[in-house]
Amino acid sequence: xxxxxxxxxxxxxxxxxxxxxxxxxxxxxxxxxxxxxxxxxxxxxxxxxxxxxxxxxxxxxxxxxxxxxxxxxxxxxxxxxxxxxxxxxxxxxxxxxxxxxxxxxxxxxxxxxxxxxxxxxxxxxxxxxxxxxxxxxxxxxxxxxxxxxxxxxxxxxxxxxxxxxxxxxxxxxxxxxxxxxxxxxxxxxxxxxxxxxxxxxxxxxxxxxxxxxxxxxxxxxxxxxxxxxxxxxxxxxxxxxxxxxxxxxxxxxxxxxxxxxxxxxxxxxxxxxxxxxxxxxxxxxxxxxxxxxxxxxxxxxxxxxxxxxxxxxxxxxxxxxxxxxxxxxxxxxxxxxxxxxxxxxxxxxxxxxxxxxxxxxxxxxxxxxxxxxxxxxxxxxxxxxxxxxxxxxxxxxxxxxxxxxxxxxxxxxxxxxxxxxxxxxxxxxxxxxxxxxxxxxxxxxxxxxxxxxxxxxxxxxxxxxxxxx
Numbered sequence: 001x002x003x004x005x006x007x008x009x010x011x012x013x014x015x016x017x018x019x020x021x022x023x024x025x026x027x028x029x030x031x032x033x034x035x036x037x038x039x040x041x042x043x044x045x046x047x048x049x050x051x052x053x054x055x056x057x058x059x060x061x062x063x064x065x066x067x068x069x070x071x072x073x074x075x076x077x078x079x080x081x082x083x084x085x086x087x088x089x090x091x092x093x094x095x096x097x098x099x100x101x102x103x104x105x106x107x108x109x110x111x112x113x114x115x116x117x118x119x120x121x122x123x124x125x126x127x128x129x130x131x132x133x134x135x136x137x138x139x140x141x142x143x144x145x146x147x148x149x150x151x152x153x154x155x156x157x158x159x160x161x162x163x164x165x166x167x168x169x170x171x172x173x174x175x176x177x178x179x180x181x182x183x184x185x186x187x188x189x190x191x192x193x194x195x196x197x198x199x200x201x202x203x204x205x206x207x208x209x210x211x212x213x214x215x216x217x218x219x220x221x222x223x224x225x226x227x228x229x230x231x232x233x234x235x236x237x238x239x240x241x242x243x244x245x246x247x248x249x250x251x252x253x254x255x256x257x258x259x260x261x262x263x264x265x266x267x268x269x270x271x272x273x274x275x276x277x278x279x280x281x282x283x284x285x286x287x288x289x290x291x292x293x294x295x296x297x298x299x300x301x302x303x304x305x306x307x308x309x310x311x312x313x314x315x316x317x318x319x320x321x322x323x324x325x326x327x328x329x330x331x332x333x334x335x336x337x338x339x340x341x342x343x344x345x346x347x348x349x350x351x352x353x354x355x356x357x358x359x360x361x362x363x364x365x366x367x368x369x370x371x372x373x374x375x376x377x378x379x380x381x382x383x384x385x386x387x388x389x390x391x392x393x394x395x396x397x398x399x400x401x402x403x404x405x406x407x408x409x410x411x412x413x414x415x416x417x418x419x420x421x422x423x424x425x426x427x428x429x430x431x432x433x434x435x436x437x438x439x440x441x442x443x444x445x446x447x448x449x450x451x452x453x454x455x456x457x458x459x460x461x462x463x464x465x466x467x468x469x
Contacts, residue, residue, distance in 0.1 A: 007056045013045040013090055026086070027078070029067075030132070031309040031416075033382040034075035038065070038082055043089040050085055050194045051168040057083040058166075058458065065461050066194050068108050069134015073311045074418040076137070076190060076462040087136070091196050096121050102159070103200040109135045114200075115293040124205035124292055125157045126150075131297045132305070139198060140189045141413040141462075142365045144372070146211075146261040146295060149238040149351035151203060155186035155363055156355075160199035165192065166458040184449045187365025188439075189412065189462045191446075192453050210262040210269025211295040212287030218254045220281040221246070221328050225321040227275050228349055232319050236351040239263040240272065246328040247335075247344040254332045259346075260287055261295060310377040310390045312417070313410025314401050315370035319349065326400050327373075334393050341386075342378040343393055347371070366440040372411050373401050409438045412463055421460030435463045444468075 008015060016026045017040055026041040039062060042053040057064050063082035070077045070088065078084065087108030094113045095104040098121040105114050112131035118124055126147040128138045143154020151157065160174040161182065171193075173182035184192055216224060224244055231242070241261040249255040258276060262269035266289035270277060277285070303309075316323075327345050335343050352369055360367050375397050377390050402408070409415065419434050436443050443465070450457075451467035 002059070007052065010052045011042065011049055013049045014043040016041040016043070026084075028305070029070040029075070029078060030303075030305050031071075031073050031075075032306050033308040033310075033387075034073060034078055034416075036065075036075060036078035036080040038079055038084045040083045041086055042083060043086045045090045047162070047164055047170045047196050050164040050196060051170065053083060053085050054164065054166065054194070054458070055168050058456075064458055066136075066190055066459070068136030069110050069132065069138075071130075071133045072137050072413070072418075072462065073309050073416040074420070074462060076418065076420075079461070085194055087194070087196065088134075096123065096202070098123070101202045101204075103198075103202050105135050105198045105200060107136045107194065107196045107198070111135060111138070111296060112293070115296050118202055119205065119207060119291070119293050122204055122207070123202035125200055125202050126152065126154050127296060129296060130299050130303050131293075132300060132303075135198060136195055137190070138413060140185060140187075140195065142187050142411070143413075144348070144350075144411065146241050146350075147263070149236060149240060149354060150263060152354040152358060153365065154200075155365055156358055157200040157202070158186060158198060159201050161185055161195050162197040163193040163195045166454040166456065180449050181453060183362075184364050184446055186363035187442075188446055188449075188465065191450060191459050191462070191465045193459060205292055206263070207291060208265065208289050209292050209295050210260070210264060210266045210287065210289055211298060212260060212290075213284070213298070214258040214260060214276060214282065214287055215249070215284040216256040216258070216279070217281040217283055218256055218328065218332070220279055221256045221325055222321060223279050224256060224258065224276065225319060225324045225347075227279075228319045228347075229321060232349065236349065237272075238351055238354065241348075241350045242273070242276075243349060244324070244347040245344060246324075246331045248332070248342065254335070255283065256328070259298070265289060307378045308380070308382045308386070310379070310387070310394065310416045311414045312375050312394050312398060313412075313414035314373050314375075314398050314408050315368065315410045316373060316402065317370055319347065319371065323401060327397060330397055330400055334396065338389060338393065340380045341390060341393060343397075344376045344378075345397060346374040346376065348374065361442075364439065364442045364446055366438060366442060368440075372414075374411070374414050376414075407433075407437045409434060412438050415463075418462050419464055420462070421457050421464035421466075432466065435465060438463055439465075
């Protein structure tokens with residue numbers, strides 16, 4: 001396609017450029033600091049539009065980003081001076097087939113869309129714990145959630161994907177069609193094309209679950225973590241999730257908070273978590289029975305669109321009370337010294353038995369028997385100095401938690417410094433060593449598949465995989 005006029009005539013959706021009245025709103029993302037000023041935002045209506053946008057961008061030498069939910073903290077869905085293929089406006093439908101228990105989900109849908117539609121039929125799956133997260137990014141990166149213990153990762157529900165690859169060809173990927181690509185998509189992120197539809201296997205689910213926040217004074221951390229260690233040693237059940245959070249609360253006071261989830265009634269949930277409810281220093285009990293889809297909105301209010309966010313993650317082999325206490329103290333000290341930077345550390349705990357029941361070679365996701373610590377920062381001013389201070393805070397906390405930034409990547413979807421092949425003054429490009437650390441022994445096969453489907457690295461905004469030589 002030789003010029004923009006030809007592109008406009010061939011494109012069925014909406015093309016937004018800097019002169020368009022919708023331009024500023026088209027750049028908005030969950031994390032304000034991940035926004036980039038694209039040359040063109042292409043709201044695709046179908047796979048033909050995706051193909052047209054891809055071919056035009058390639059012909060014009062424009063770098064490409066793909067936006068589904070726009071929730072990735074590294075800015076994977078934004079591109080400075082390039083072309084954004086945006087699926088959120090038109091390719092966002094959800095259709096549930098209750099007979100086959102399959103969910104057909106557009107690449108631009110959000111988790112609240114599929115959760116709400118599926119539970120109407122008494123169905124559910126592992127999904128994001130923030131409802132305004134995009135289905136596409138979470139899925140392609142692996143996907144943890146409240147049902148990880150029961151059903152495994154989001155990718156373990158994926159039975160088929162429709163994808164437009166770098167050549168513009170539309171392909172269907174499954175275990176029986178383009179199986180190498182299907183393997184790569186389940187954990188390989190946005191490295192292989194634009195997924196316009198996901199097909200998920202859903203499971204029968206009770207309408208109501210037990211979930212909520214249990215807030216403690218800071219001195220309860222040791223007792224909470226010792227109970228967590230005992231629970232971990234005795235084997236967490238498939239029905240539960242228990243995160244422990246160290247943060248400054250809404251009133252400006254340090255606190256320890258638990259995020260609890262139990263796939264059962266309130267009576268069953270309270271009995272299951274009884275030792276925690278019997279601890280001293282409880283400040284607030286906000287746990288209750290609620291509709292399943294509501295449980296996935298509990299963290300929405302604390303993660304609003306438009307803030308500046310920085311996230312990093314580190315994997316640990318097991319809960320450690322000693323380390324958690326050190327992290328708690330550091331969070332509070334760093335928060336006091338930096339009142340304009342809201343620092344939160346989340347220790348996530350769920351059974352990994354279901355995740356590890358899938359052979360490690362079955363998908364590109366690097367499965368390991370490790371739990372995750374997430375360091376999440378919200379800050380006021382998107383300036384180089386603010387970012388420098390934020391990174392210093394995170395580096396200190398990661399060192400306490402035992403994280404080596406070169407080798408311990410943690411969960412890739414929680415990484416604001418995901419290595420990108422497309423560098424700009426606002427992006428961070430890190431060593432290929434990090435991508436190799438993320439994918440482990442799967443990296444060699446991923447590079448071969450990258451060579452087949454995207455040898456020119458058209459898609460290279462998130463833990464960029466280099467094609468094999």
